[in-house]
Amino acid sequence: MKIAIASGKGGTGKTTLAVNLAVIAGRSATLVDCDVEEPNAHIFLKGDVAATETVSIRVPVIDENRCSGCRACVEFCSFNALISFGGPPLFFPDLCHGCGGCRLVCRSRAISEVTRPLGEVRRIDADLCILVEGCLEIGVSSPVPVIKAAKAAATGDFVIYDAPPGTSCPLVATLRGADYVLLVTEPTPFGLSDLRLTVEVLRQMNVEFGVVINRAVRSESLIHDYCHHEAIEVLGEIPEDRRIAEAYAAGRLIVDALPGYRPLFRSILEACLERVTA
Ligand code: SF4
Ligand code: SF4
Numbered sequence: 226m227k228i229a230i231a232s233g234k235g236g237t238g239k240t241t242l243a244v245n246l247a248v249i250a251g252r253s254a255t256l257v258d259c260d261v262e263e264p265n266a267h268i269f270l271k272g273d274v275a276a277t278e279t280v281s282i283r284v285p286v287i288d289e290n291r292c293s294g295c296r297a298c299v300e301f302c303s304f305n306a307l308i309s310f311g312g313p314p315l316f317f318p319d320l321c322h323g324c325g326g327c328r329l330v331c332r333s334r335a336i337s338e339v340t341r342p343l344g345e346v347r348r349i350d351a352d353l354c355i356l357v358e359g360c361l362e363i364g365v366s367s368p369v370p371v372i373k374a375a376k377a378a379a380t381g382d383f384v385i386y387d388a389p390p391g392t393s394c395p396l397v398a399t400l401r402g403a404d405y406v407l408l409v410t411e412p413t414p415f416g417l418s419d420l421r422l423t424v425e426v427l428r429q430m431n432v433e434f435g436v437v438i439n440r441a442v443r444s445e446s447l448i449h450d451y452c453h454h455e456a457i458e459v460l461g462e463i464p465e466d467r468r469i470a471e472a473y474a475a476g477r478l479i480v481d482a483l484p485g486y487r488p489l490f491r492s493i494l495e496a497c498l499e500r501v502t503a
Contacts, residue, residue, distance in 0.1 A: 227384045228497055229403040232410060233419025235390035238439035238463065239409045241473060243387035244269040245480050245490045246497075247354045254354045255381040259399040260389040261344060261359035261371045268476045272351035279345055280359075280374040282323030283338040289313040291335035298327035298336060319366040344371035346378050355381065369398045376402070392422045397430065404501045406434035407460065407493070412445040420448065424455065433500060435460040437493060458500075461493040 230243040240258075244266050247256035258266040285298070285307075292313040299307045299314050306320035307327060318341060328336040343365050349356040359375030361368050372395055376386065388399040400406060406427055410420040420436070427434050434457070438448050441462035452459050463469070463486075472482035480487045 226382065226498070226501055227386065227403045228501070229386040229388050229400050229406045231388035231396060231400065231406055231408055231423060232390060233392055233421075233423040234415070237390075237409045237411050237416065237419075239390070240266055240269075240387055241439070241469075241479065242407065242409050242437060242463070242490075242493070243385055245478055245486075246494050247356075247385050248478055248480055249487065249490045249494050250354065250383055250385070252354060253381060254383045254385060255379045256354055256356050256385045256387060257375050257379045258356065258358040258387050259372045259375055259395070260387055261361045261368045261375065261395075262389065264358045264360055266356055266387055267349060267351075267358055269478050270349065270351035270354065270356045272349045272356065274347050275350045276348040277345055278347075278374065278378065279342055280371045281340045281342045282321070282370065283325060284318055284321045284323055284341045285316060285327050285336045286339050287313050287316065288335045288337070291333050293333050293335075295333070297330045297332065301326050301330045343367075344374075346371065346375045348378060355379075368395045372398045392419075392426045396423075396426065400427070400430060400432055403432060405497055406432050407497060408434055408436045409439050410436060410448055411440045412438060412442060412448050414447070417447050417451055420451065424457065435496070435500065438462045440465045460496045461489060463489065 232239045247254045258264040299309045304320045306317050307314040344361040347358045357378050359371045389395040410416040436459045442465050
């Protein structure tokens with residue numbers, strides 16, 4: 226079973242929910258930190274790195290002395306990673322998907338390949354669950370291959386994906402294959418705006434989802450009103466509580482620092498599991 230924790234923007238409490246749910250689920254759970262540009266679940270789930278895998282692709286190198294300027298590689302590359310103004314093509318590594326097609330179509334044998342590292346996937350045996358962390362190499366702009374590698378490295382029957390913020394390709398790559406998505410939001414106009422965008426993506430992907438409101442205050446019904454109107458279930462509310470912010474700032478799990486919140490996280494987890502198995 227795979228559940229994902231997502232939000233339209235950063236700073237809404239996505240990782241807070243993900244790490245605390247993973248700990249409530251226990252040693253059988255694997256948390257995958259798919260926020261590979263800025264993974265931070267390891268701050269809360271401390272443990273030893275048990276394995277490390279480099280994520281890389283093979284990218285072309287063009288020998289200008291052999292290149293005839295025929296443009297066959299340029300026309301083949303549907304990702305526009307090669308452009309030519311008549312001479313040997315220019316190569317844009319960030320657009321390259323490493324398919325190897327350009328080398329195959331080059332009759333002049335002017336293209337060879339080198340390995341381009343994109344990032345790393347680490348498996349950490351944390352005290353309370355397994356953590357798989359994707360980490361993007363500095364200067365690499367496409368996180369999707371590292372996200373896919375991190376997801377592939379997750380073993381076990383119960384996996385939680387901590388999704389990257391935003392609503393673009395990295396989010397879609399993370400949510401693909403998830404049985405259920407928890408959308409974390411906060412009761413502010415910004416929170417609502419980002420929630421709307423993420424709901425649109427999820428509906429297009431046809432994935433089941435529910436909402437968790439973070440920093441909830443009783444007087445603010447903004448998110449409840451929207452969810453009611455859109456027939457979206459609210460599975461839980463984490464209240465605005467200064468002690469939670471202090472625990473977070475100290476790198477502590479809420480369920481450890483404030484055990485009174487354990488039942489809340491347990492009820493969110495159970496509600497999630499019920500929706501998946503229903
Ligand atoms: S296919 Fe080969 S020869 Fe033709 S432009 Fe590309 S690198 Fe040069
Ligand atoms: S390897 Fe594929 S994606 Fe990369 S430049 Fe060649 S054809 Fe384009």
